[in-house]
Amino acid sequence: MSLFGSFNIGTRGLGASQLALNITGQNISNANTEGYSRKRLELTADTRRDREFGEMGSGVSIEKVARAQDEFLERQIRGQVTEKGFFTSLDETLQRIENIFTEPSDAGLNILMDKFWASWQDLANNPADPASREVVRTTALVLEDKFHTLASSLEEYRASRDDAIEAEVNSINGITQEIFRLNGEVAIGELQGGEANDSRDRRDFLVKKLALIIDVDTVEDALGRVTLTTAGNVLVGPSTIIDLKLGRESVLAGYGEQISKVNIIFANTKKVFEPRGGSLKGILESRDEVVPKYQEFLNSMAGAFVKEVNKIHENGYNLNQNTGVSFFTKEGLRADTLSISSSVRDDSTNIAAAQGGSTLGPITETTLIPPNTSPDLDLRTINPAYRDLALGSVSIEWNGQKLQEGAGKDYVVDYEHGVLHFINYSKFSSGQPFEVTFRYNTVGFPGPGDGRNALAIAKIRDKLALGEDAIGQANKSIGDFYAGSIGVLGIERNQAKTTVETREFLVEQFEARKQEIAGVSLDEELANMIKFEHTYQASARYITVVNQMLESLLSIV
Amino acid sequence: MTGRITFTQINTQVQNNIQSNYAKLANFQEQLSSGRRIQRPSDAPVDVTEDLQLRSNLVQMEQFSRNINDGQAYLSIVESTLSSTNNLYQRVRELGISASNDTNTATERTYSLREVRVLLDQIVSISNTNYKGGFIFSGTENGNPPFEILEGAELIDSTDNTATNTTDTFLSPTDTLPKTIQIWDRNYTTSGTSSGNPRAKNIIPDTLKLTGLTEGTDYSVDYVKGSITFLASATTFVPGIGNLTQAQIQAADPLAFPAWPPVGDPAWGAASHQPQPGGGLRLNYEWIKRSEKDLDGIVEREIEVNLVGRINTTASEVFGKPTEETSWDGLITLMEGLYENSSAVINEGIGGVSRALERTLSAQATAGARTNRFQTTMERNEKAYIETTRLQSEIEDVDFAKVISDFMLHESVYTASLQSGARVIQPTLASFL
Numbered sequence: 001m002s003l004f005g006s007f008n009i010g011t012r013g014l015g016a017s018q019l020a021l022n023i024t025g026q027n028i029s030n031a032n033t034e035g036y037s038r039k040r041l042e043l044t045a046d047t048r049r050d051r052e053f054g055e056m057g058s059g060v061s062i063e064k065v066a067r068a069q070d071e072f073l074e075r076q077i078r079g080q081v082t083e084k085g086f087f088t089s090l091d092e093t094l095q096r097i098e099n100i101f102t103e104p105s106d107a108g109l110n111i112l113m114d115k116f117w118a119s120w121q122d123l124a125n126n127p128a129d130p131a132s133r134e135v136v137r138t139t140a141l142v143l144e145d146k147f148h149t150l151a152s153s154l155e156e157y158r159a160s161r162d163d164a165i166e167a168e169v170n171s172i173n174g175i176t177q178e179i180f181r182l183n184g185e186v187a188i189g190e191l192q193g194g195e196a197n198d199s200r201d202r203r204d205f206l207v208k209k210l211a212l213i214i215d216v217d218t219v220e221d222a223l224g225r226v227t228l229t230t231a232g233n234v235l236v237g238p239s240t241i242i243d244l245k246l247g248r249e250s251v252l253a254g255y256g257e258q259i260s261k262v263n264i265i266f267a268n269t270k271k272v273f274e275p276r277g278g279s280l281k282g283i284l285e286s287r288d289e290v291v292p293k294y295q296e297f298l299n300s301m302a303g304a305f306v307k308e309v310n311k312i313h314e315n316g317y318n319l320n321q322n323t324g325v326s327f328f329t330k331e332g333l334r335a336d337t338l339s340i341s342s343s344v345r346d347d348s349t350n351i352a353a354a355q356g357g358s359t360l361g362p363i364t365e366t367t368l369i370p371p372n373t374s375p376d377l378d379l380r381t382i383n384p385a386y387r388d389l390a391l392g393s394v395s396i397e398w399n400g401q402k403l404q405e406g407a408g409k410d411y412v413v414d415y416e417h418g419v420l421h422f423i424n425y426s427k428f429s430s431g432q433p434f435e436v437t438f439r440y441n442t443v444g445f446p447g448p449g450d451g452r453n454a455l456a457i458a459k460i461r462d463k464l465a466l467g468e469d470a471i472g473q474a475n476k477s478i479g480d481f482y483a484g485s486i487g488v489l490g491i492e493r494n495q496a497k498t499t500v501e502t503r504e505f506l507v508e509q510f511e512a513r514k515q516e517i518a519g520v521s522l523d524e525e526l527a528n529m530i531k532f533e534h535t536y537q538a539s540a541r542y543i544t545v546v547n548q549m550l551e552s553l554l555s556i557v
Numbered sequence: 558m559t560g561r562i563t564f565t566q567i568n569t570q571v572q573n574n575i576q577s578n579y580a581k582l583a584n585f586q587e588q589l590s591s592g593r594r595i596q597r598p599s600d601a602p603v604d605v606t607e608d609l610q611l612r613s614n615l616v617q618m619e620q621f622s623r624n625i626n627d628g629q630a631y632l633s634i635v636e637s638t639l640s641s642t643n644n645l646y647q648r649v650r651e652l653g654i655s656a657s658n659d660t661n662t663a664t665e666r667t668y669s670l671r672e673v674r675v676l677l678d679q680i681v682s683i684s685n686t687n688y689k690g691g692f693i694f695s696g697t698e699n700g701n702p703p704f705e706i707l708e709g710a711e712l713i714d715s716t717d718n719t720a721t722n723t724t725d726t727f728l729s730p731t732d733t734l735p736k737t738i739q740i741w742d743r744n745y746t747t748s749g750t751s752s753g754n755p756r757a758k759n760i761i762p763d764t765l766k767l768t769g770l771t772e773g774t775d776y777s778v779d780y781v782k783g784s785i786t787f788l789a790s791a792t793t794f795v796p797g798i799g800n801l802t803q804a805q806i807q808a809a810d811p812l813a814f815p816a817w818p819p820v821g822d823p824a825w826g827a828a829s830h831q832p833q834p835g836g837g838l839r840l841n842y843e844w845i846k847r848s849e850k851d852l853d854g855i856v857e858r859e860i861e862v863n864l865v866g867r868i869n870t871t872a873s874e875v876f877g878k879p880t881e882e883t884s885w886d887g888l889i890t891l892m893e894g895l896y897e898n899s900s901a902v903i904n905e906g907i908g909g910v911s912r913a914l915e916r917t918l919s920a921q922a923t924a925g926a927r928t929n930r931f932q933t934t935m936e937r938n939e940k941a942y943i944e945t946t947r948l949q950s951e952i953e954d955v956d957f958a959k960v961i962s963d964f965m966l967h968e969s970v971y972t973a974s975l976q977s978g979a980r981v982i983q984p985t986l987a988s989f990l
Contacts (some may be wrong), residue, residue, distance in 0.1 A: 031564060076915045100598045102954065103609060110609045113618035125627045125858060126689060128700065354697065446854050448701030449691050455859055461617070462862055479613050487606030490598025497599060508573060512566055519563030526986035 003553070006057065006546045012059035013471035013539030016043055019533040023065060027520045028529075035205025037518035038068045039197060067197040077510045082277040084503035085212040089282030091500050093157075093290050100153045103486045109150065111510035112143050112480060113305075113461075120458035123353050124451035136454075140327070140340050145480040147302055151336035154295050161287035162262040168213050168280045169244050169264055172235075175210045176228065179203055180241040183225040190224045200224070215277035231276045233266060242263070243267040261287070290492075295335070297485040303333040304465045305478055309457055314390070315359050315441065316352030316453030321416050323356050323441040324390020326417070327457075336464045343391075355452035357443030359390050364437045375425040379418040379436070387418035390439035397435040398428060402408060404553065564985070565715070571978035578971040581742040585964040588955045595953055604952045611949040616941045621860055625935045628858035628868045635870050638686045638693065639921040642875070645680050646884075647916040649673055653891050653907040660938035662730045663898040670763060670895035677888055681845060683708055684876065687810055695873040696970070697854025703872040704885075709740065709757050737779075737786040742846065757844050759885045762973030764843035780893045781886045783844065810881060823854045845885050860934045875920045876913070 020041045030036040042063035050056040064527040102108050119139040123132045182203040189196030207228065210216050218226040221238060228236040235242055242291035247265040250274075251257050257445040264280075281355040306328040313327040325343050332339040365382055377387035394413050396403040403410035411422045419442065422428055448450075460478070467484075478485065588594055598605045654667040655661075684694055684704045691699030740757040760780045767785070770776055775791040778784070856869035877883035889907020894902030 076566060094599070097600060101598075103598060104595060104605060104612065110612060110803060111616070113614050118616055118620040121859060124623060127690065127697075129689070190871030367880040447696065447698030447700070447850065449856065450854055452857070455857070455865070458859070459863070461613075482611065483606045483613075485608035486598050486609060487602050490600070490602030490605050491875065493597075493599035494602055508569070510568070514567070515563050516561045519565045521563040523564075523986045524561070526990065530990070551845070 003546055003550050006549075007543065009057070009059035009100040010539050010543035011547060012046070012061070013297060013542065014536060016041070016060045016062055017532045017536035017539060019062060021529065021536065024525050024532065027524065031520040031522060035201050035208075037197070037201050037204075038064045038520050042066050042070060042494065053080065064195060065197060067195060067200065069200075069204075070514065070517050073510060073514050073517070074208075077507060077514065078208055078216065080503055080506045080510060081208060081211045083502060084277035084340050084507055086277050086282045087156055087496050087499040089279040090286060091292065091493065091496040092498050093161075093279040093282070094287035094489065095295050096157050097154070097291065097489060098493055100150060100157070101486060101489065109143075110479070110486075112146050113479060113482070114141075115139050116143050117458050117461040120454045121446070123351070124454035124458060126452060127451035128448040130348065133319075133353075135175040136338075136351055139345065139350040140344075144338055144340055146300070147335045147338045151334070154291055154298070155336070157293040158287055161291075164245055164283050165262055165264065165280070165287075168283065168499075172210065172213055172280075173243050175206050175213075176235050176241055176243075179206050179210075179226070179228060180236050181208070183236065183238065187223040187225050197225065209402055211278065213278045213280050214275045215281075218464050231274065233271075233273065244273060247272070247322070267337050288460075294485070294489065297398045297482075298335040300466060301332075301478060301482055301485075302335040302338045304481075305363070305460075306330075306333055306338055306464065308460045308465050308478070312453060312460065313352050314454075314458045317354040317356050317388075317441075317445045317450075318352045319349040319354075319448055320447045322350070323352070323388055323415075323445075324359055324393050324439060325350050326354060327351070346351060353454035354446050354450035355443075355456065356441040357446075358389070359439050359441050361390070361393065361439030362437050363439070366433050366435050366437055371504050375422045377422065377434070377436075379420065379438070385442065386438075387416070388413045388441040388444055389418055390441065391415055393437075393439040395437045396420070397437075399432040428471045439443050567981055574974050575971070577977060578967065578974050581967050582964070582971055588960050589957070589964065592955050593953055594955050594960075595811050599670060601952075604930050608949060608952050611945055612944050615776070615830075615942065615949065617862070618945065619959055621938050622935065622942070624858040625860050625938065626927065628860065629864060629928065629931050629935070630857075631856075631868045632931065634686065634688045634867070635693055635924045636921060636928065638683055639870070639875065639917055641920065642971060643684055643914065643917050644678060645683070646910055646917060649891065650910045650914065652676075653903055654909060656895055657900055657903040657907060659900055666895045666898050666903075670892055673888070673892055673895065674761070675764070677845075677892070678706065680888070684872070686788060689838050693709070693856075693869060694875060695848065695850070695853065697851045697856065697868060698848070698850035698852060699856075701848045701852075703848050703852050705846045705848075706761070706843055707742075709742070709760075709840075709842045709844055722846075733859070734787050734789045734791060737784050738784045740785065740837055740840070740842070740844075754785050757842075757846070759845040759883075759889050760845045761889065762892045764841075766841045768840075776797060780889050795827065803955050807909050808893055845889075847879055847883075858931075859929060861938070864934075866930055866934070868927065868931075870924055874923075875917055877916060882909065882912065883948075884909075884916060887913045906973050931956070 001019075020043075023039050023041050027038055042065070044061050044063050046058045046061040047055045048058045103110060105111075116136075116139050119132075119136045123129075123136050126132045182199050185199040186196040186203065189199060203226065207216060207218060207226070210228075214230045216235075217229045219229075220226050223238070225238045226236070227234060227238060233242075234240070242267075245265050246261050247263050247269045247270075249263050250260050252258060264275075265271060266273055275284070310328055310330065312325050314324050317323050320327055326341045327344055329339045330339050331337065347541075363386075365379070365386075367377070367382060381391075394405065394415075396405075396411060405411060405413065406422075409423065411420050420436070431471055462477055464474045464476060465478055466474055466481040469475040587596060595605055597609060652669050652673055656666050661669075682706050682961065685702040686693050693699070693700050694703045695701055731831070740760070742757045760778065760782065760783050762778075762780050765772075765778055765780075767776060769792070772778065776788055777786050852872040854869075854871075855867055857865040857867050860866045861935050873879070876885065888907055889901060889906075890909050891906025894900070894904070894906050
């Protein structure tokens with residue numbers, strides 16, 4: 001072993017210490033960089049064979065700059081992140097629905113329904129009082145408005161999920177592009193030898209970011225490139241990248257209407273992409289299942305409500321002694337279409353507070369009694385029960401034509417007495433039969449002081465009108481159905497919230513484990529810094545000593 | 558061996574802990590400032606369902622309480638009305654009993670008759686008692702007064718022998734005396750019903766005037782039924798008709814007018830309907846009219862779930878059904894007895910008034926029982942309301958003592974996490990190099 005050899009040992013020591021200090025510096029500077037893994041210098045002792053003494057040291061050799069990493073842990077984190085993403089977006093949706101319903105409060109649907117029933121009770125107490133009628137009308141208007149607001153808020157939120165899908169798809173495409181680029185960098189970097197550590201850090205970080213949106217799986221090839229798949233479909237391959245695109249499909253909505261909705265397709269195969277996890281799945285599920293479920297709740301409730309109120313209201317008599325008037329329009333059986341009928345909206349005397357019998361019909365009577373001698377056709381001459389006709393229920397066909405009702409048209413109806421008055425009656429005197437179709441009430445007007453119909457409507461409150469028990473009977477009142485639905489909402493939100501918290505906790509735990517391995521400890525780095533500073537100084541000192549030895553040797557000459 | 562603990566790890570942990578502690582504080586703060594434990598359904602899903610139902614129940618109970626109050630007010634009006642009616646009947650009966658004594662002269666009985674007439678007017682006016690704009694004895698047809706004293710008028714005209722009115726059963730040309738005719742309520746219009754005009758029943762004695770004829774000799778009156786019998790003993794000559802005993806009485810088309818217009822007034826209509834110069838038979842009377850509407854409607858208030866309590870008393874219950882003996886029949890009979898100075902009829906009338914009194918007393922007892930029922934229901938409702946409020950408060954409201962102590966506890970935890978965080982983040986080896 002020559003002295004020059006000894007020099008070499010010192011130089012290598014200097015180099016190793018310097019590199020180690022560099023790495024310490026890099027670690028310290030990136031202590032706060034997200035996704036950064038701590039780097040370590042792996043050193044080995046270099047040896048040569050000596051003829052006399054066998055294996056002798058020839059200095060330090062740099063093995064590689066290693067990246068502290070645990071691939072298994074990384075996968076676990078990714079899995080939990082995907083779950084967390086899914087439940088977070090579900091939770092967000094459920095929270096929004098909670099905010100839309102604002103229960104329990106003094107402004108929620110529950111209290112407005114109660115006020116509606118109470119207003120009918122007050123009307124029952126004072127059936128002829130215009131103020132009580134006005135209260136019923138305005139309370140109903142407020143309720144109608146509430147149904148509309150709830151329906152439109154839910155629908156707006158549901159529709160806004162399409163925008164959220166677009167935003168998520170854009171970020172997926174951005175991330176996959178970046179991963180594809182990093183794949184190239186890792187491959188090129190590592191072909192030239194060494195490890196492309198920082199590119200790998202960045203790539204891991206992006207894969208994790210992607211895992212929050214969709215479920216991802218990665219396989220690394222010999223060149224260090226990852227193939228990224230989601231739900232069994234390749235998004236990034238060694239040499240390919242597949243974008244996601246937005247498409248549209250037409251589906252049947254719960255209430256039987258065709259609606260067009262946004263879906264996600266693979267740009268190459270045009271196949272529909274259905275994520276198995278992550279926030280994107282949460283958004284899709286919110287749009288297609290969660291929100292529609294509560295829309296359905298609300299719609300069933302509105303439908304039952306309208307039907308029950310109308311059924312009783314139509315049998316009753318209003319202050320104008322008319323029967324057969326609807327309180328809500330018959331068509332508006334959903335929360336967004338529920339609407340107070342125009343007759344009640346325009347005039348509160350059309351509210352039927354007085355009880356009638358039941359409305360029978362439609363009945364069609366073919367009668368030859370022509371108004372030859374009189375413009376009046378008294379239905380009571382056919383059957384004395386045919387009086388108190390349901391308002392607007394009369395239609396007449398004569399000689400194959402449908403006659404028009406109204407002043408100045410073909411006929412007017414005295415609904416109270418069941419008398420049809422033909423205008424310009426001489427033209428009907430041809431002996432052709434009339435086909436008169438109408439509905440009538442079995443009981444006459446009981447008087448303006450009768451409030452039994454109003455009371456019957458108020459009692460719908462306790463009537464079982466919704467839900468289904470084992471033998472198909474309704475088993476819930478409208479109020480109970482609503483309270484139950486709000487309870488379900490609360491339970492679902494609570495579950496989602498708890499699950500998010502659990503997943504978050506797990507992610508934190510795994511992240512902490514990862515930090516144990518890959519995180520930068522400043523104390524450790526500082527200790528290393530001093531350590532390597534000392535080895536550097538010592539190596540330098542060693543070179544000085546070898547130098548002095550060499551000088552001593554040379555001075556002999 | 559303990560794992561490596563890194564700077565980022567501690568940092569993240571400190572941040573997470575501070576965050577979650579702060580979130581808990583915020584939650585307590587929200588509860589304290591709003592006074593409510595449940596803000597949204599997810600805070601306590603099961604409790605929320607119950608809470609919504611309790612809230613509904615409270616609204617319903619408030620409504621029941623309003624219904625009961627309203628019903629009680631109505632019932633108290635009914636009761637006081639019935640009790641006034643009672644007193645009036647008693648006074649009528651006392652008058653009748655003292656007048657039934659045969660020592661009373663016809664003049665004295667006439668004085669009694671006048672007093673009874675005043676009492677009758679009072680009873681009729683009390684029967685029209687109003688509550689919130691509705692007549693209390695009119696059932697659901699409460700826009701119509703149940704009873705009214707009306708002035709009736711008829712004309713028997715000898716010149717018109719055509720009967721155009723189908724309900725006209727007045728005198729016909731073939732009639733012979735004695736002949737009883739029914740007086741009809743001509744003010745009632747038949748449109749809309751197939752039934753004829755109602756009878757003018759309960760004619761008040763001493764108000765009936767038949768021009769030129771003398772009651773007793775020419776005709777007699779059934780005041781209760783509202784019929785006039787022209788007697789065979791009639792001798793009076795009626796201008797325009799002739800002598801009642803001999804002449805065939807020709808049919809007339811009796812017209813009804815609230816007042817008696819002078820001859821030539823267009824209100825009489827066709828010329829043939831005009832009263833004849835020199836007279837005809839003019840009939841004036843006052844009578845007690847029962848509204849032709851159905852007065853038997855039932856008025857109820859819902860006072861508990863699926864439980865309605867009736868509050869009204871119908872005209873039939875207080876004054877008798879129109880098809881049976883009515884309270885007015887008794888009064889009219891009594892007045893008839895006083896008018897005709899007949900002790901027998903007076904005694905008959907006293908019997909009728911006694912039955913009227915019984916009817917009223919029984920109605921009063923029923924109303925009293927209803928009031929009691931409302932009262933007990935009200936008490937039950939109030940208790941249930943208090944209990945439900947307590948339950949709802951238990952579910953929904955914050956237990957301040959508990960939340961404040963929890964708040965304090967978490968506040969100190971929060972402070973501790975801040976302090977320890979500050980210390981643990983601060984030092985690194987650098988501080989000691």
